[in-house]
Amino acid sequence: MFAGCTPVAPLIRIGDKWTGKxxxxxxxxxxxxxxxxxxxxxxxxxxxxxxxxxxxxxxxxTRTAYAEIPPRVEYxxxxxxxxxxxxxxxxxxxxxxxxxxxxxxxxxxKHRAPTPV
Amino acid sequence: MFAGCTPVAPLIRIGDKWTGKxxxxxxxxxxxxxxxxxxxxxxxxxxxxxxxxxxxxxxxxTRTAYAEIPPRVEYxxxxxxxxxxxxxxxxxxxxxxxxxxxxxxxxxxKHRAPTPV
DNA sequence: ACCCCTAGTTCCCGCAACGATAGTTACGTA
DNA sequence: TACGTAACTATCGTTGCGGGAACTAGGGGT
Numbered sequence: 001m002f003a004g005c006t007p008v009a010p011l012i013r014i015g016d017k018w019t020g021k022x023x024x025x026x027x028x029x030x031x032x033x034x035x036x037x038x039x040x041x042x043x044x045x046x047x048x049x050x051x052x053x054x055x056x057x058x059x060x061x062t063r064t065a066y067a068e069i070p071p072r073v074e075y076x077x078x079x080x081x082x083x084x085x086x087x088x089x090x091x092x093x094x095x096x097x098x099x100x101x102x103x104x105x106x107x108x109x110k111h112r113a114p115t116p117v
Numbered sequence: 118m119f120a121g122c123t124p125v126a127p128l129i130r131i132g133d134k135w136t137g138k139x140x141x142x143x144x145x146x147x148x149x150x151x152x153x154x155x156x157x158x159x160x161x162x163x164x165x166x167x168x169x170x171x172x173x174x175x176x177x178x179t180r181t182a183y184a185e186i187p188p189r190v191e192y193x194x195x196x197x198x199x200x201x202x203x204x205x206x207x208x209x210x211x212x213x214x215x216x217x218x219x220x221x222x223x224x225x226x227k228h229r230a231p232t233p234v
Numbered sequence: 235a236c237c238c239c240t241a242g243t244t245c246c247c248g249c250a251a252c253g254a255t256a257g258t259t260a261c262g263t264a
Numbered sequence: 265t266a267c268g269t270a271a272c273t274a275t276c277g278t279t280g281c282g283g284g285a286a287c288t289a290g291g292g293g294t
Contacts, residue, residue: 001287006123013207015131015132015133016132016281016282017282019281032240032241033151033240033241033242034240034241042283043283044243044244044282044283044284044285045241046243046283046284047240047282047283048242048261049241049242050245050281050282055177055222055228057161057222057226058219058222058223059218059219059221059222059223059225059226065241066261069238069239069240069291069292070238070241070290070291070292071239071240071241071242071289071290072240072241073240073241073242080215080218080219080222083214084211085279086207086211087161087204087207087208087210089287090204090207090208091204091207091273093119093204094200094201094203094204101197102175102176102197102199104176105174105175105176105197105217106175106176108176108207109173109174109175109176112232122241133251133252133253136250136252139252149270149271150270150271150272151270151271159253160253161252161253161255162253162271162272162273163251163253163254163272164251165272166271166273167252168271182271184261185270185272186261186262187260187262187268187269187271187272188259188261188268188269188270188271188272189269189270190270190272197241204237205294218273227280228257231253
């Protein structure tokens, strides 16, 4: 997204529904597939797999599979992935600070005077 | 987007293809519909209208129509919309700083050794 | 023999965003 | 009478993300 710089959203899947949340879930440390499914309430395994694969491809996380029974796979943020936490925090901060303004605007819009012209 | 805070992307259309670019185009000052079409190379009037309406509804921009012939409409950032420039800058900064890393990772992924289970 | 486990994969579907093209309004000009 | 202009609006079609449900692999437990 955003003009004037190479568009982030189409390039890395940050504008999508899950990538940001996954990064936030991995922030404290490595997590297993099933451990990610819980906080990401209701994500289907298909979508989680797709997201993790894309993030691995882009170097944001590593995937470590242990040859055990039952199988165990751990996902962990790379330094690159971890560096995303900073701009993410800026976005979260904006939301916290301005969400109510936005909702007010939306509410006011519903009851606005009919647009002239 | 991003866990732990109300998801921004679905709420305001920031994760989409155009909103961020429109905000960047409005940064220097008010712009007319046709003036926005030029820098947003190839956006169709339908999509531009949809985006502007959604942003107006969310209080990010104002729409001012002048009763002239031919008609003239100007769009301008509100303080709320302007406040989005800050987190946007953080995201752009991240991209500038880490884009090459990301592309390298993607390239390396193509030539990786086949994943062990 | 049967079900359970983890970490997926496969198939199919729906919806919303995006895109192309054409039509509309209201007036001023030639 | 026809054309031009700005800012749309309407219609249609495509694409891709995301989602649901079922299935897989290779063993372990009872």
